[in-house]
Amino acid sequence: xxxxxxxxxxxxxxxxxxxxxxxxxxxxxxxxxxxxxxxxxxxxxxxxxxxxxxxxxxxxxxxxxxxxxxxxxxxxxxxxxxxxxxxxxxxxxxxxxxxxxxxxxxxxxxxxxxxxxxxxxxxxxxxxxxxxxxxxxxxxxxxxxxxxxxxxxxxxxxxxxxxxxxxxxxxxxxxxxxxxxxxxxxxxxxxxxxxxxxxxxxxxxxxxxxxxxxxxxxxxxxxxxxxxxxxxxxxxxxxxxxxxxxxxxxxxxxxxxxxxxxxxxxxxxxxxxxxxxxxxxxxxxxxxxxxxxxxxxxxxxxxxxxxxxxxxxxxxxxxxxxxxxxxxxxxxxxxxxxxxxxxxxxxxxxxxxxxxxxxxxxxxxxxxxxxxxxxxxxxxxxxxxxxxx
Ligand code: CAA
Numbered sequence: 023x024x025x026x027x028x029x030x031x032x033x034x035x036x037x038x039x040x041x042x043x044x045x046x047x048x049x050x051x052x053x054x055x056x057x058x059x060x061x062x063x064x065x066x067x068x069x070x071x072x073x074x075x076x077x078x079x080x081x082x083x084x085x086x087x088x089x090x091x092x093x094x095x096x097x098x099x100x101x102x103x104x105x106x107x108x109x110x111x112x113x114x115x116x117x118x119x120x121x122x123x124x125x126x127x128x129x130x131x132x133x134x135x136x137x138x139x140x141x142x143x144x145x146x147x148x149x150x151x152x153x154x155x156x157x158x159x160x161x162x163x164x165x166x167x168x169x170x171x172x173x174x175x176x177x178x179x180x181x182x183x184x185x186x187x188x189x190x191x192x193x194x195x196x197x198x199x200x201x202x203x204x205x206x207x208x209x210x211x212x213x214x215x216x217x218x219x220x221x222x223x224x225x226x227x228x229x230x231x232x233x234x235x236x237x238x239x240x241x242x243x244x245x246x247x248x249x250x251x252x253x254x255x256x257x258x259x260x261x262x263x264x265x266x267x268x269x270x271x272x273x274x275x276x277x278x279x280x281x282x283x284x285x286x287x288x289x290x291x292x293x294x295x296x297x298x299x300x301x302x303x304x305x306x307x308x309x310x311x312x313x314x315x316x317x318x319x320x321x322x323x324x325x326x327x328x329x330x331x332x333x334x335x336x337x338x339x340x341x342x343x344x345x346x347x348x349x350x351x352x353x354x355x356x357x358x359x360x361x362x363x364x365x366x367x368x369x370x371x372x373x374x375x376x377x378x379x380x381x382x383x384x385x386x387x388x389x390x391x392x393x394x395x396x397x398x399x400x401x402x403x404x405x406x407x408x409x410x411x
Contacts, residue, residue: 034093077139277357361382
């Protein structure tokens with residue numbers, strides 16, 4: 023990466039190197055085993071919290087590391103290069119959970135709900151999707167009714183990253199169905215003691231298998247009205263605002279997967295021989311390597327640019343939706359492209375569980391689906407372009 027476009031400060035290099043060292047020494051040796059078993063990696067996630075990776079952009083007073091968005095994407099990239107499961111747990115914690123409370127929470131909510139998650143002593147989750155409402159997030163069925171000084175929550179949520187283990191959850195529900203998107207509100211749940219709340223079935227997944235995903239069930243779940251995040255009816259805006267941040271995190275995850283697939287491919291192409299020469303000497307392999315490298319560098323530029331826009335937005339309040347969607351769209355399709363090429367370059371060995379290449383392939387796919395599918399990103403980008411000017 024050329025330093026001329028995005029010069030990294032000593033602090034940025036330090037966090038990148040710390041994440042790289044940690045990923046190589048603590049995560050790499052267990053990644054395949056946790057992928058196989060589908061267990062949640064509690065110990066390494068706890069250590070990531072101790073290192074400040076679970077609330078990178080959150081001020082120290084709320085338990086975070088008080089660094090910037092570029093620091094966040096650099097750390098995400100390094101963790102993802104070794105294991106996309108650890109990376110998504112980290113991304114949801116940082117972007118979808120912590121950022122939402124930092125931006126929209128009251129001081130009391132920040133003390134109670136942000137501090138433990140940003141400091142990594144508790145895990146946070148974000149719950150928007152429902153069985154019948156995915157891309158069309160404004161059509162959710164679950165609802166919350168105000169009763170005195172409480173809200174009573176009912177409904178079923180699905181595809182919640184860290185749902186089976188999260189200590190705290192931001193959940194979105196309808197408070198006024200007539201108003202559609204403007205009738206959605208956000209609530210903070212303490213998953214350990216919310217009556218009427220339970221975790222539903224854990225999803226058996228193709229990839230990111232060490233990241234636990236589940237349904238959440240709310241049956242007359244009563245929470246104090248002080249747990250409402252933002253104003254009544256502000257939930258959709260909160261959900262979309264934090265997804266803008268989340269999509270930069272997933273783009274960085276995709277970049278890390280793409281790089282891992284690329285590096286494995288280069289090493290294999292240099293060493294494996296067929297028809298009397300290294301397979302990298304065949305143009306068919308060389309051109310794949312060229313396309314992978316070019317897309318990786320282009321993804322990185324889009325991601326760093328989106329990270330800069332997000333950083334700028336902290337001062338100006340300007341939205342960076344377009345840049346975040348472009349970064350996620352391009353990086354996730356790059357991850358899939360690179361993982362696909364890596365399996366092909368490795369041939370039979372790319373299909374074997376003996377090498378991590380097949381895991382990169384399984385893990386890459388979800389980056390084109392969660393936090394807004396590639397179709398939704400194209401919708402957001404094209405709408406923004408066609409409506410402006
Ligand atoms: N920031 C702030 N406000 C936003 C916004 C954003 N990025 N996007 C939209 N809004 C506001 C709009 O300005 C509008 O408000 P006004 O009328 O006051 O202007 C309001 O929200 C409604 O916006 P739209 O008309 O654009 O709403 P829509 O119904 O057409 O939906 C959409 C737009 C982009 C398709 C949106 O529904 C979307 O992003 N869908 C995908 C949902 C998604 O990403 N789900 C993933 C869930 S998380 C996950 O994957 C699981 C996990 O744990 C990782």
